[in-house]
Amino acid sequence: MCKMCHDKAPDTTSRELFLRWVSRQYDSNRLKENYDEMKKLLHDFGVDSDEDIEELMKLFGRIDFKDWMRKNIGMHLGPYGGTIKISTMVAALLEYRNHLKRRNADQSNQKQLHLPFNDQ
Numbered sequence: 764m765c766k767m768c769h770d771k772a773p774d775t776t777s778r779e780l781f782l783r784w785v786s787r788q789y790d791s792n793r794l795k796e797n798y799d800e801m802k803k804l805l806h807d808f809g810v811d812s813d814e815d816i817e818e819l820m821k822l823f824g825r826i827d828f829k830d831w832m833r834k835n836i837g838m839h840l841g842p843y844g845g846t847i848k849i850s851t852m853v854a855a856l857l858e859y860r861n862h863l864k865r866r867n868a869d870q871s872n873q874k875q876l877h878l879p880f881n882d883q
Contacts, residue, residue, distance in 0.1 A: 804853040
């Protein structure tokens with residue numbers, strides 16, 4: 764289950780009701796609705812190019828992103844536990860992409876430092 768569906772899922776002890784709800788979440792309309800909502804939020808953060816949006820959407824499904832997000836974002840604590848807003852997930856995507864770029868730049872700099880000197 765994706766994070767958005769998990770956040771929207773009913774907290775019920777009825778297996779039948781829960782599975783009925785889950786079975787209707789993955790139709791094309793629901794996926795398009797979720798994609799459109801994330802795309803709008805990305806636009807709100809200043810991401811307008813289709814290439815950037817596609818890149819960020821690919822990051823969204825990565826396990827390492829989910830692990831990073833757990834360690835690097837805040838949550839609203841309510842009477843039923845913590846929830847993560849979709850806008851928080853989008854901000855986390857942007858932060859994670861910057862994290863990857865910094866890490867890649869650091870690795871590139873480390874490789875340059877370890878290159879043998881050319882005497883010629």
